[in-house]
Amino acid sequence: MDNDKRARTEAWLHYADELGISPFYRDRASQSGEQSGSESSRAQSQVSTAVSPAPGRAAHPVSAAAAPRRAPAAVPAPKQPAPAAPFVPASPGLSLFDAAERVSNDSLPLIRETIGDCTRCKLHTSRTNIVFGVGNPKAELVFVGEGPGHDEDVQGEPFVGRAGKLLTQMIEAMSLRREDVYICNVVKCRPPENRLPERDEIATCSPFLMRQLDVIRPKVICCLGACSAQTLLQTTQGISRFRGEWMDFRGSKLIATYHPAYLLRNPAAKPEVWKDLQKVMAVLGLQPKRK
Numbered sequence: 001m002d003n004d005k006r007a008r009t010e011a012w013l014h015y016a017d018e019l020g021i022s023p024f025y026r027d028r029a030s031q032s033g034e035q036s037g038s039e040s041s042r043a044q045s046q047v048s049t050a051v052s053p054a055p056g057r058a059a060h061p062v063s064a065a066a067a068p069r070r071a072p073a074a075v076p077a078p079k080q081p082a083p084a085a086p087f088v089p090a091s092p093g094l095s096l097f098d099a100a101e102r103v104s105n106d107s108l109p110l111i112r113e114t115i116g117d118c119t120r121c122k123l124h125t126s127r128t129n130i131v132f133g134v135g136n137p138k139a140e141l142v143f144v145g146e147g148p149g150h151d152e153d154v155q156g157e158p159f160v161g162r163a164g165k166l167l168t169q170m171i172e173a174m175s176l177r178r179e180d181v182y183i184c185n186v187v188k189c190r191p192p193e194n195r196l197p198e199r200d201e202i203a204t205c206s207p208f209l210m211r212q213l214d215v216i217r218p219k220v221i222c223c224l225g226a227c228s229a230q231t232l233l234q235t236t237q238g239i240s241r242f243r244g245e246w247m248d249f250r251g252s253k254l255i256a257t258y259h260p261a262y263l264l265r266n267p268a269a270k271p272e273v274w275k276d277l278q279k280v281m282a283v284l285g286l287q288p289k290r291k
């Protein structure tokens with residue numbers, strides 16, 4: 001591990017210490033520098049750059065105030081690079097979210113009420129509407145994107161722009177309707193100029209996503225793009241390392257695939273996404289839609 005990677009790893013572990021979740025990250029420390037994938041490079045660089053927790057992040061059970069502080073542990077000894085090391089999605093022990101307390105008697109309306117007219121992170125300054133999520137509250141399948149875009153910000157509903165239309169087509173190709181699934185994002189307010197959500201914004205807002213997933217308890221979570229996958233899996237690895245692989249997340253099966261916006265720019269990737277969706281269909285017992 002070179003000095004730059006070591007410094008980033010130490011900064012990341014320091015941040016994990018702040019959250020009281022260092023054991024979770026230390027399980028992955030040896031792989032934190034092994035990133036790849038062009039589509040997700042901005043998100044990866046944001047996730048792998050340590051920042052202090054946002055001051056307003058008090059809504060989540062894993063808030064800095066609630067989490068126990070732990071003494072810094074030794075940084076793992078440098079290892080020889082392993083070019084094709086498999087992705088390690090989940091620790092057999094407690095993960096960040098497994099370790100978090102679940103909110104008893106929680107519900108989607110209660111989560112929305114808790115969010116209120118949120119000003120917990122800086123994204124509130126430029127938003128038009130909070131985009132909470134839409135769909136079947138008992139859905140077996142939840143799609144998680146990164147954050148609202150312009151159309152979503154205006155309409156207050158996720159995935160209603162060009163990428164949203166493509167997602168709707170993908171859903172219908174799976175023999176489902178949009179209202180059969182639940183659709184939401186990691187952050188509920190639009191990042192300005194359609195940039196990716198920043199680390200402090202994700203840390204502040206993602207607890208609401210965790211609560212949504214805990215309430216819905218879907219059979220399958222399909223992460224759309226690197227940002228949502230990296231957030232839920234707490235990894236800095238590029239999506240190409242684990243796209244299409246099944247992983248466990250808090251009692252649900254999780255799979256990551258490319259974001260529809262990426263497919264609009266790279267239609268050649270559509271067959272790969274369709275393969276991923278077919279895996280989801282197999283788990284849910286769905287047959288492809290007849291033409």
Ligand code: SF4
Nearest residue numbers: 118121124188189205
């Ligand atoms: Fe609040 Fe989330 Fe919007 Fe930030 S993105 S202001 S945490 S609702």
